[in-house]
Amino acid sequence: MGEMEQLRKEAESLKDDITAARKAVQDLTLQDHVAGTAVVGRVQLKTRKTLRGHLAKIYAMHWGTDSKLCVSASQDGKLIVWDSYSTNKVHAIPLKSSWVMTCSYAPSGNMVACGGLDNMCSIYNLKAKDGNVKVMRELAAHTGYLSCCRFLSDSEIITSSGDCTCLLWDIETGTEKTVFAGHLGDCMSLGVAPDFNTFISGACDFTAKLWDIRDGQCRQTFGGHESDINAIGFFPNGNAVITGSDDASCKLYDLRSDQELITFQDSSIMCGVTSLAPSLSGRLLLAGYDDFNCNIWDTLKAERVGVLSGHDNRVSCIGVTPDGMACCTGSWDSFLKIWN
Amino acid sequence: MSTSNNIAQARKLVEQLRIEAGFERIKVSKAAADLMSYCEQHARSDPLLVGVPTSENPFKDKKPCIIL
Numbered sequence: 001m002g003e004m005e006q007l008r009k010e011a012e013s014l015k016d017d018i019t020a021a022r023k024a025v026q027d028l029t030l031q032d033h034v035a036g037t038a039v040v041g042r043v044q045l046k047t048r049k050t051l052r053g054h055l056a057k058i059y060a061m062h063w064g065t066d067s068k069l070c071v072s073a074s075q076d077g078k079l080i081v082w083d084s085y086s087t088n089k090v091h092a093i094p095l096k097s098s099w100v101m102t103c104s105y106a107p108s109g110n111m112v113a114c115g116g117l118d119n120m121c122s123i124y125n126l127k128a129k130d131g132n133v134k135v136m137r138e139l140a141a142h143t144g145y146l147s148c149c150r151f152l153s154d155s156e157i158i159t160s161s162g163d164c165t166c167l168l169w170d171i172e173t174g175t176e177k178t179v180f181a182g183h184l185g186d187c188m189s190l191g192v193a194p195d196f197n198t199f200i201s202g203a204c205d206f207t208a209k210l211w212d213i214r215d216g217q218c219r220q221t222f223g224g225h226e227s228d229i230n231a232i233g234f235f236p237n238g239n240a241v242i243t244g245s246d247d248a249s250c251k252l253y254d255l256r257s258d259q260e261l262i263t264f265q266d267s268s269i270m271c272g273v274t275s276l277a278p279s280l281s282g283r284l285l286l287a288g289y290d291d292f293n294c295n296i297w298d299t300l301k302a303e304r305v306g307v308l309s310g311h312d313n314r315v316s317c318i319g320v321t322p323d324g325m326a327c328c329t330g331s332w333d334s335f336l337k338i339w340n
Numbered sequence: 341m342s343t344s345n346n347i348a349q350a351r352k353l354v355e356q357l358r359i360e361a362g363f364e365r366i367k368v369s370k371a372a373a374d375l376m377s378y379c380e381q382h383a384r385s386d387p388l389l390v391g392v393p394t395s396e397n398p399f400k401d402k403k404p405c406i407i408l
Contacts, residue, residue: 003347004343004350007347007351007353010354011350011354011357014354014358014361015357017361018357018360018361021361021363021365024365025367025368026368027367028372029368030368030372032372033369033372033373033376034372034376037376040389043389045388048397048400048401049399084399085398182356217359218359218360219363220360220363221356221360235375235378237374237375237378239371239374239378240371240375254368254371254372256365256370256371257365257366257370259365259368261368261371261375279386279388280382280386280388280389281381281382281385281389282375282378282379282382283379283383283386283389284388284389286388300375300376324387324388325387325388325398325399326388327388338399340387340388340397340399
């Protein structure tokens, strides 16, 4: 038997082992466990603010840690930092490349980052002494588009790319520290764990992967989706991962039992999930879809308990404030809306 | 040569699968209980779940005063 054939057989055998090991701990399903719990009551959120100013599709938004400022990215070639309480624009940053696909607010509030079809992650210093916002670093190494980026601190950022890898960067030196390779399709989205030790990535190979940030190792891989994963996020306690896919469903994977526990889908929903965010307690899952709406799901019962409608085009991004007070939706209709 | 490339890739995949197969899994009943318990513990302080009183809502509309 050639080595290739041997390796192929060993891979299949290991995959079977994993399937069996997952089944072996399935003493009860999540559905069994929550059978006695009532579905949460209907959730009706109202638009409290509309952030107007972008002139083209909004592709991404991210809340600052103060739950007041947020950054949005649009293919009008601008990053706008908003004071969401007053709707004032704190900064309007012109970008070198207008083909932006992602943005991120540093936890310190000192920087924002963005990137897209330029394959780079550009870091902007918001607190320069002369008051002007300018590019601080251009992180270039990816050979594909930048789909997502998230700061770990003012000195480190993680990026995901259409080149199928994720990278951990040293912002100070502008160089790559760690490569996270293993996905077989474009990486579309990433989320950092609440304890900052691991992160998750969702890709066009229909899988989500959990990575150890320090040693670059992929610890777990989750399958089950039937199409590209566009959105990914951690359940607030860091023990579960939620994904949103072009297959019109969201899935919750538990990390410690290493398996899918629940799928959020409905026969009336036939369009892809673009974005998602859990509420503060994790009990609600807000997910943006291609059909211009955002559905609110009861995370434990997998039933729809609300809808956010008000956008005139695809909801491309969604984020819940760190203090849980509100959620923000961004759309191809060029507006951001704040709801609670 | 592409054959040695394929073998290198196949070896990496097997290595990765070995790591993932060796993961120590907890019972789903425990995982489910912990998820439910976290939701219960934090429900009361989840503004989107329980609602935000207008007086405490930083996003509420401030209606201008009309001086008659």
